[in-house]
Amino acid sequence: MPQLAPHIDSxxxxxIRAIHEIAIQLDGVIMxxxxxPDRDTAPHIAAAAKNxxxxxxxxxxxxxxIQPLRDAITAKLARDNDLHVQTEQVWVTVGATQALHQAMVxxxxxxxxxxxxxxxxxxxxxxxxxxxxxPVPYSLLPEHGFLPDxxxxxxxxxxxxxxxxxxxxxxxxxxxFPRETLQALLDFAERHDLWIISDEVYEAFHYGADHVSIxxxxxxxxxxxxxxxxxxxxxxxxxxxxxxxPPGFTDTMRTVQEAAISCVASPDQLAAVAAIEGxxxxxxxxxxxxxxxxxxxVGVLDGLGIPHxxxxxxxxxxxxxxxxxxxxxxxxxxRFLLQQRVAVAPGSAFGRSGEGWxxxxxxxxxxDIVHGLGRLPRR
Numbered sequence: 001m002p003q004l005a006p007h008i009d010s011x012x013x014x015x016i017r018a019i020h021e022i023a024i025q026l027d028g029v030i031m032x033x034x035x036x037p038d039r040d041t042a043p044h045i046a047a048a049a050k051n052x053x054x055x056x057x058x059x060x061x062x063x064x065x066i067q068p069l070r071d072a073i074t075a076k077l078a079r080d081n082d083l084h085v086q087t088e089q090v091w092v093t094v095g096a097t098q099a100l101h102q103a104m105v106x107x108x109x110x111x112x113x114x115x116x117x118x119x120x121x122x123x124x125x126x127x128x129x130x131x132x133x134x135p136v137p138y139s140l141l142p143e144h145g146f147l148p149d150x151x152x153x154x155x156x157x158x159x160x161x162x163x164x165x166x167x168x169x170x171x172x173x174x175x176x177f178p179r180e181t182l183q184a185l186l187d188f189a190e191r192h193d194l195w196i197i198s199d200e201v202y203e204a205f206h207y208g209a210d211h212v213s214i215x216x217x218x219x220x221x222x223x224x225x226x227x228x229x230x231x232x233x234x235x236x237x238x239x240x241x242x243x244x245x246p247p248g249f250t251d252t253m254r255t256v257q258e259a260a261i262s263c264v265a266s267p268d269q270l271a272a273v274a275a276i277e278g279x280x281x282x283x284x285x286x287x288x289x290x291x292x293x294x295x296x297x298v299g300v301l302d303g304l305g306i307p308h309x310x311x312x313x314x315x316x317x318x319x320x321x322x323x324x325x326x327x328x329x330x331x332x333x334x335r336f337l338l339q340q341r342v343a344v345a346p347g348s349a350f351g352r353s354g355e356g357w358x359x360x361x362x363x364x365x366x367x368d369i370v371h372g373l374g375r376l377p378r379r
Contacts, residue, residue: 007110007132014122015330015349022334023343030364030372033343035171035316037363039234039289042282048274049238052267061266063257065092065242069269072276073227073242081203082216083225088250091257092264092272096201096228096241101127102256103224103243107163107195108133114163115156117148118351119318121171121199125351136161139353146175146309146318150184163195164188166214169202172350172359173318174311176209179217186219198225201241202314204232205287207294209312221246231315232283233275240264240272286363290315293362293369300370305379315363318347322356324377329356340375 016033023029052058064070070090077083077090093099100123108114110132116124118137128135136156140146153164166185168177177185189196198214215223228241245253257263297317301308309318325332333346345361347354362369 005132007129011126011129012122014126016122016345018330018349019333019337019343019345023337026337026341028341029337030342030368032360032364032368032372033345035231035361035363036236037231037234037286037315038365039282039286039363041234041238042275042279044278045233045235045271045275049267049271052270057266057270059266061263061269063254063263064088064090065264066266066269066273069273069276072273076276077213077244081200081213083213083244085220085244086247089245089247091243091245091253092269093241093243094261094264095230095236095239096199096226097123098261099226099228099241099243100124100197100199101130102260103197103226104128104133104163105131105256105260106224106245106249106252107197109162111160112162113158113160114165115153115161115194116165116351117167117170119172119347119354119357120165120167120351122349124165124167124199133162134160137351137353140170140173140175141353142309146170146173147177147181148185150188153188157192157194161192161194163197165197165199167199168214169200169206169211169313171199171202171314172316172345172347172354173309174314174316175309176206176211176313178209179212182212182214183217186214186217189222190219194222196223198223200225201228201231203227204283205290205315206313207287207291207311211313215244229272229275234282234286235271235275238268238271240268290362293364293366296366297360297362297369297373300373301376304374304376306376307379315361317360317362319358319360319373319376320356321358321376323379325356327355329354329358333358336375342372342375344372 347357
């Protein structure tokens with residue numbers, strides 16, 4: 001029997017999905033593990049997709065996406081992100097997942113190294129391994145406010161380092177990097193001539209801290225920015241994201257898009273136009289809902305004496321359960337699921353620095369959050 005490429009065995013499985021796959025086989029589970037908004041897609045967005053199907057808008061589009069969507073994204077980037085780009089720098093992708101993979105394929109060769117946040121989104125490491133590159137974790141620790149330690153980053157750079165991944169607002173931490181931190185990371189990348197891949201999927205949700213796109217600070221020739229409509233507009237199953245490249249990538253991107261996906265589904269793209277250009281009331285309501293859930297969660301955790309990080313973005317809560325997890329939070333999370341019927345994401349799924357922590361998704365009902373967290377063991 002033929003053998004798979006040897007580096008495929010090095011791709012780590014998702015510790016989040018491990019919990020999710022068990023949870024969906026059980027009855028009566030409170031689902032707090034997966035980052036799925038509990039909001040419905042706004043009616044005007046769903047109507048745009050339906051109208052597209054009804055009108056027969058089911059054919060190929062340009063590799064980069066339909067012009068109305070690229071124009072809408074370009075205007076949105078200027079208005080909301082202070083990113084002033086040409087339309088040809090905007091490429092519509094199958095969610096941010098494909099945008100992230102595309103960015104890494106463009107910048108990494110086999111054996112190259114990429115600096116990834118730890119704790120950080122699992123796909124950063126998975127994608128690197130998928131293309132036979134080496135993820136090198138940089139720590140985000142509570143003693144540093146879960147911000148990057150520039151001194152540590154300097155020790156991690158080698159002659160194989162090609163890319164720095166920046167994720168703000170952060171999944172799983174909910175940290176929003178201040179402007180000065182982003183500037184320091186940009187300066188670091190310029191010193192070492194690195195690409196930056198900026199994951200900004202949770203840009204719409206920030207509380208008491210401004211979201212800053214790192215590409216708005218300069219260095220556009222080395223930054224690839226990843227965005228998504230999934231979380232902002234409760235469109236996770238619609239699968240529309242976009243990648244913003246440096247100038248001059250048109251011919252290259254046309255080729256890699258054709259090889260990877262050809263193009264995103266036409267009805268999905270028309271739904272995305274409606275999302276970006278239409279009313280934003282549902283986004284504001286979702287943000288209020290997530291913050292209300294956070295306040296309810298804090299009340300429960302404080303009552304149990306369980307510490308947590310105070311998030312300023314995204315819709316997650318990073319909770320310290322080291323008093324109960326015994327140095328194996330992944331095993332503890334499985335037992336907690338089986339015994340208490342509450343699904344939470346083990347912090348170790350996001351890197352070594354996540355040991356002893358769990359990530360809870362606040363994009364759920366208030367009752368589920370209160371009842372689910374209420375089953376955590378008192379400290």
